[in-house]
Amino acid sequence: MIPTWLSGPGRALTRFGETPAFTEGLYRIAPDTYAWMVPNGSWGETNIGLIDCGGASVLIDTCWDLRYTREMLAGVADITGHSPIEAVINTHADGDHCWGNQLFQDRPIYATQACIHQMHHMHPRSLSALKHGGTLMRYLPLAGLHQFGHYMHEMFKPYDFGGITITDPNQGFSRHKTLTIRSVDIVITEVGPGHTDGDAIVHVPSRRVAYAGDILFVGVTPVMWSGPIEPLVAGLSLLQSLDVDVIVPGHGPLATAPDVQTVIDYWHFVHEALHRRCQQGMPPAQATREVICSADFARHPWAHWDSPERLLTSAYTLYRHWGARLHSLPGKLGVMNLMRQQAMLAFSLPQASPRVMRHMR
Numbered sequence: 001m002i003p004t005w006l007s008g009p010g011r012a013l014t015r016f017g018e019t020p021a022f023t024e025g026l027y028r029i030a031p032d033t034y035a036w037m038v039p040n041g042s043w044g045e046t047n048i049g050l051i052d053c054g055g056a057s058v059l060i061d062t063c064w065d066l067r068y069t070r071e072m073l074a075g076v077a078d079i080t081g082h083s084p085i086e087a088v089i090n091t092h093a094d095g096d097h098c099w100g101n102q103l104f105q106d107r108p109i110y111a112t113q114a115c116i117h118q119m120h121h122m123h124p125r126s127l128s129a130l131k132h133g134g135t136l137m138r139y140l141p142l143a144g145l146h147q148f149g150h151y152m153h154e155m156f157k158p159y160d161f162g163g164i165t166i167t168d169p170n171q172g173f174s175r176h177k178t179l180t181i182r183s184v185d186i187v188i189t190e191v192g193p194g195h196t197d198g199d200a201i202v203h204v205p206s207r208r209v210a211y212a213g214d215i216l217f218v219g220v221t222p223v224m225w226s227g228p229i230e231p232l233v234a235g236l237s238l239l240q241s242l243d244v245d246v247i248v249p250g251h252g253p254l255a256t257a258p259d260v261q262t263v264i265d266y267w268h269f270v271h272e273a274l275h276r277r278c279q280q281g282m283p284p285a286q287a288t289r290e291v292i293c294s295a296d297f298a299r300h301p302w303a304h305w306d307s308p309e310r311l312l313t314s315a316y317t318l319y320r321h322w323g324a325r326l327h328s329l330p331g332k333l334g335v336m337n338l339m340r341q342q343a344m345l346a347f348s349l350p351q352a353s354p355r356v357m358r359h360m361r
C-alpha cells in the first residue's frame with residue numbers, strides 16, 4: 001500500500017520558514033495505520049504515530065507543546081472518533097516527543113524505565129526563559145552569546161511552553177513489551193542508550209510498519225545525546241531488518257530500509273573521521289568543524305541535511321565515551337554550552353538549513 005496523505009493544516013511554510021519538503025498532516029501508511037508528519041523535521045517538527053486497532057487506538061509520542069498536540073489530535077479526530085486513544089507510547093524522553101503527555105494522564109503511557117528516569121532532564125520553564133532571554137542575549141556581542149541567543153530564540157519561537165506539566169509514563173518496561181490491543185500486536189523494543197538513555201522503537205508486524213522515534217532522522221542531521229554509538233547503530237540495524245514496508249522516523253519524511261542504511265553510513269563516517277582527530281589530540285569543536293567542512297563530507301548525502309552543526313553534540317558524546325578529558329559543564333549548563341557552540345558553528349555555515357537559525361534579520 002502506498003502511503004496516502006489524508007488531511008492537514010495546509011501551511012505554506014514550515015515552522016522555520018522553509019519550503020515544506022513534504023505535506024504536513026495525516027497519512028495512511030498501511031490499513032488502519034497512520035502517521036502525523038511534520039515537515040521538514042527540524043527542532044520540534046516531530047512525527048507522531050496512530051494505530052487503529054478497531055474500536056481503540058494507540059498513539060505513539062506527543063508533541064513539544066499543548067497547542068501542537070491539540071492540533072494533531074484535532075487532525076486525527078475522524079479516527080479517534082470511532083477508535084478512542086486507549087494507550088500512549090513514548091519512544092524517548094525528549095520534550096518534543098512527550099510534553100503533550102498530560103492530555104493522556106488518565107490512560108496507560110508506556111516507555112522504557114530508562115526513558116522515565118530521564119523525563120525531567122529539561123524543564124519547560126527553562127526553555128521559556130531561554131526563549132525570552134534569547135531576545136535580550138541577541139544584543140550582547142560577547143563570544144558567541146548573541147549567536148547563541150538568536151539560535152535558541154529561533155529554535156523555540158514556534159512553541160509555547162506555558163502550562164506544560166511533565167507527565168511521566170506510568171507503564172515502564174525494560175527490553176521488550178508487546179501490547180495486544182483488540183488482537184493487534186504492538187511490539188516495543190528498547191534499543192537505547194544512544195540518541196537518549198531510553199530509546200525504543202515500535203513495530204506492528206501485522207501492518208508491516210515501524211515507528212523509529214529519534215534513532216532515525218531522514219534528511220535531518222541526527223544527534224547522539226547519550227551514546228555510546230554501538231547500541232545506536234545496532235538499533236538502526238534492527239530497524240532495517242524488520243519485515244516492513246514503511247518506517248516512520250522521529251523527524252523527516254517517511255522512510256524505507258535504504259534510508260536507514262544512509263544514517264548508519266553517516267554514523268560510521270563521523271565516527272571514523274572524529275576518532276582520527278581525537279587521537280591526534282584535536283578538541284571536539286575543532287574536529288567537528290574540520291569534518292563538516294571537509295571535501296569528503298561534501299561528497300555524501302548528509303552534506304545537504306538540516307542542522308549539520310548538531311554533529312558537535314554527537315562529537316562531545318563520542319569523545320566522552322572514548323575517555324577524552326573534556327572541560328564540559330555539568331547537566332543542563334553543559335547542554336546550554338553545547339548549544340552555544342553549535343550556534344557559533346551554525347553561523348559559520350551560511351548555506352545550511354533551516355536558514356532562520358543562522359541569519360540575523
Ligand SMILES: [Zn+2]
Nearest residue numbers: 094096214250
Ligand atoms: Zn525529536
